[in-house]
Amino acid sequence: xxxxxxxxxxxxxxxxxxxxxxxxxxxxIAYALITLxxxxxxxxxxxxxxxxxxxxxPKVIYRPTLEGYVNLFTARSRQTREYIDSLGPAATWYDxxxxxxxxxxxxxxxxxGRYMNSxxxxxxxxxxxxFLGTLAAYGFSxxxxxxxxxxxxxxxxxxxxxxxxxxxPIFLMYRKLGLSDxxxxxILLYTAVNVSLAVWLLKGFVDEIPREYEExxxxxxxxxxxxxxxxxxxxxxxxxxxxxxxxxxxxxxxYAFALLxxxxxxxxxxxxxxxxxxxxxxxxxxxxxxxxxxxxxxxxFTVLLRNQLLRGITFGAIRK
Amino acid sequence: MAEIRIENLNKTYGAFTAVRDSGLTVRDGEFFxxxxxxxxxxxxxxxxxAGLEFPSYxxxxxxxxxxxxxxxxxxxxxxxxxxxxxxxxxxxxxxxxFPLRVQHLxxxxxxxxxxxxxxxxxxxxxxxxxxGALSSGDRQRVALGRALVREAKAFLMDEPLGALxxxxxxxxxxxxxxxxxxxxxxxxxxxxxxxxxxSMADRICIMDRGEILQVGSPLEVYARPATRFVAGFIGSPSxxxxxxxxxxxxxADCIEVAGGRVQIPxxxxxxxxxxxxxGVRPEHLSLSDDGALRGxxxxxxxMGAKQLLTVDTACGRLRLKAxxxxxxxxxxxxxxxxxxDSLIVFDAGTGVAVKSALHDxxxxxxxxx
Numbered sequence: 001x002x003x004x005x006x007x008x009x010x011x012x013x014x015x016x017x018x019x020x021x022x023x024x025x026x027x028x029i030a031y032a033l034i035t036l037x038x039x040x041x042x043x044x045x046x047x048x049x050x051x052x053x054x055x056x057x058p059k060v061i062y063r064p065t066l067e068g069y070v071n072l073f074t075a076r077s078r079q080t081r082e083y084i085d086s087l088g089p090a091a092t093w094y095d096x097x098x099x100x101x102x103x104x105x106x107x108x109x110x111x112x113g114r115y116m117n118s119x120x121x122x123x124x125x126x127x128x129x130x131f132l133g134t135l136a137a138y139g140f141s142x143x144x145x146x147x148x149x150x151x152x153x154x155x156x157x158x159x160x161x162x163x164x165x166x167x168x169p170i171f172l173m174y175r176k177l178g179l180s181d182x183x184x185x186x187i188l189l190y191t192a193v194n195v196s197l198a199v200w201l202l203k204g205f206v207d208e209i210p211r212e213y214e215e216x217x218x219x220x221x222x223x224x225x226x227x228x229x230x231x232x233x234x235x236x237x238x239x240x241x242x243x244x245x246x247x248x249x250x251x252x253x254x255y256a257f258a259l260l261x262x263x264x265x266x267x268x269x270x271x272x273x274x275x276x277x278x279x280x281x282x283x284x285x286x287x288x289x290x291x292x293x294x295x296x297x298x299x300x301f302t303v304l305l306r307n308q309l310l311r312g313i314t315f316g317a318i319r320k
Numbered sequence: 321m322a323e324i325r326i327e328n329l330n331k332t333y334g335a336f337t338a339v340r341d342s343g344l345t346v347r348d349g350e351f352f353x354x355x356x357x358x359x360x361x362x363x364x365x366x367x368x369x370a371g372l373e374f375p376s377y378x379x380x381x382x383x384x385x386x387x388x389x390x391x392x393x394x395x396x397x398x399x400x401x402x403x404x405x406x407x408x409x410x411x412x413x414x415x416x417x418f419p420l421r422v423q424h425l426x427x428x429x430x431x432x433x434x435x436x437x438x439x440x441x442x443x444x445x446x447x448x449x450x451x452g453a454l455s456s457g458d459r460q461r462v463a464l465g466r467a468l469v470r471e472a473k474a475f476l477m478d479e480p481l482g483a484l485x486x487x488x489x490x491x492x493x494x495x496x497x498x499x500x501x502x503x504x505x506x507x508x509x510x511x512x513x514x515x516x517x518x519s520m521a522d523r524i525c526i527m528d529r530g531e532i533l534q535v536g537s538p539l540e541v542y543a544r545p546a547t548r549f550v551a552g553f554i555g556s557p558s559x560x561x562x563x564x565x566x567x568x569x570x571x572a573d574c575i576e577v578a579g580g581r582v583q584i585p586x587x588x589x590x591x592x593x594x595x596x597x598x599g600v601r602p603e604h605l606s607l608s609d610d611g612a613l614r615g616x617x618x619x620x621x622x623m624g625a626k627q628l629l630t631v632d633t634a635c636g637r638l639r640l641k642a643x644x645x646x647x648x649x650x651x652x653x654x655x656x657x658x659x660x661d662s663l664i665v666f667d668a669g670t671g672v673a674v675k676s677a678l679h680d681x682x683x684x685x686x687x688x689x
Contacts, residue, residue, distance in 0.1 A: 215401070217418070218372070220393075221470075
């Protein structure tokens with residue numbers, strides 16, 4: 001239709017087409033707004049005071065405060081007015097903020113530690129999964145591996161049930177092995193879940209890279225490993241970036257295993273944030289503040305790699 | 321620069337034999353072309369020489385040294401790939417210097433060598449360009465440059481002009497041959513294009529189904545093809561084959577074709593089988609009223625200097641090249657004459673050419689029209 005309709009019909013069809021584009025854009029914008037509202041609400045709640053956060057009807061206009069963030073990062077105890085007055089003037093702005101509510105900051109909360117756990121476990125398992133996945137994908141793509149198809153299917157089959165289905169055996173195994181509540185245990189677990197995804201995604205990318213590049217490098221005097229590092233890896237950048245984001249998102253957001261297997265030392269942020277208790281129940285501004293901070297790394301990572309990601313997700317369709 | 325020798329080379333993939341019992345010697349400084357239809361094993365042979373594949377059986381010598389077990393990175397051979405395989409994440413200069421960087425040469429030496437090769441190939445102005453932005457001709461030059469820069473023992477080229485458009489291919493054909501004359505590097509060039517092969521090669525090796533059928537100069541393989549396949553593959557339009565009566569003794573000098581007798585170069589070997597084929601190139605047939613074979617013109621293609629006639633005869637449809645002044649029209653009844661000295665007799669069963677006086681005239685093409 002385009003072939004014969006194009007030149008003749010271009011003038012009359014231009015207006016409807018512009019209308020269609022406009023409608024499509026409007027739909028996308030509306031969809032984006034709808035999905036962004038909960039995120040926006042979380043972000044906004046982080047700057048509310050505890051009474052504002054639970055007021056009904058919800059307040060849209062309010063006095064922003066950093067109380068949520070202070071509560072997120074500190075442990076406090078309630079004291080009498082007389083005691084607080086006897087302490088002398090507050091040393092810092094966050095002390096002042098706490099004292100307004102008859103609280104004294106007694107030390108840092110466990111949030112920073114939990115957040116660091118998330119960073120270590122999230123990035124650690126992502127690195128491992130992508131590293132192992134890259135090597136495995138290259139091997140599967142380039143070498144004659146006995147039972148290749150069966151192995152690939154086996155790797156994929158580990159994704160065929162929800163990971164949590166094996167929660168109880170893993171819980172028992174980890175207790176026996178002493179891996180419960182350790183960062184290493186969580187890294188291994190998330191790596192195991194992610195590596196199948198990584199192998200399959202990355203194999204697609206390696207398959208798209210013509211072998212001639214490596215062969216040229218080998219002829220040029222490089223070993224296969226050098227050829228892999230100097231010629232194949234740079235061309236896999238987009239694929240590796242896309243895979244890394246998928247792995248990181250899974251490991252970062254994983255909740256069920258973290259809840260089950262970690263309680264103290266190695267607890268990640270997801271099971272910690274929703275149970276931040278304030279006076280008289282959940283401290284919603286602190287929960288919202290924690291969630292906001294929790295979202296930041298993924299957003300940053302994705303924005304930084306968005307070009308690679310776009311190219312990666314289209315699976316080389318743009319490549320010549 | 322070096323001589324390449326392969327002995328008894330075999331390569332099988334499961335039940336499929338890609339290369340069978342190949343043996344040949346590429347002389348030092350020679351431009352050697354391997355020619356054959358796709359799937360004939362020429363590229364596999366090239367990759368075996370390069371060390372990108374390893375033979376199932378047989379040996380490969382480079383400059384007299386047995387390199388059969390050496391990986392490609394240890395053979396000091398340069399390879400130009402069909403699709404050039406320029407590293408897309410590097411610019412032209414980095415591509416050219418890539419083979420040198422692994423040798424840990426001083427930076428200054430690398431720069432000088434790259435500059436020299438770039439100058440020779442006239443791509444100096446492109447050194448900083450990303451390879452993605454190059455035209456196919458420039459890509460071709462960069463690929464050649466990357467092969468040249470290392471001063472390897474030999475150059476292997478796998479259909480390097482296959483990705484270029486026809487007009488440019490002619491140009492690069494000439495450039496490539498000139499470059500070879502200047503550098504004098506042992507070159508093995510794989511192609512399925514007989515025109516490329518004939519115009520560039522010192523010697524041509526023709527392969528089919530994994531076997532080497534003939535090795536010789538372009539003139540030799542054209543004038544004295546060793547088998548029916550070689551005869552049919554080389555030359556355009558291709559050679560005519562006329563069924564003839566076999567059972568000839570050594571010394572025979574005529575053969576029975578469609579009931580008539582046709583003079584042939586005196587046979588040196590006997591032709592025992594009772595089925596034979598007489599091979600005659602289109603330019604070795606001429607129109608003549610008292611010709612041995614009669615037919616009716618089926619088509620006339622005027623080609624400027626020549627015209628190509630298709631004639632239906634008792635021996636099937638034959639093609640002949642006639643001068644542009646010969647009067648011929650579709651439907652004419654004509655007689656055909658054979659250029660006796662240039663005819664080749666094949667054993668119809670085996671397809672092998674029977675040795676005749678033609679094979680004695682070393683270097684002299686018989687009866688070129």
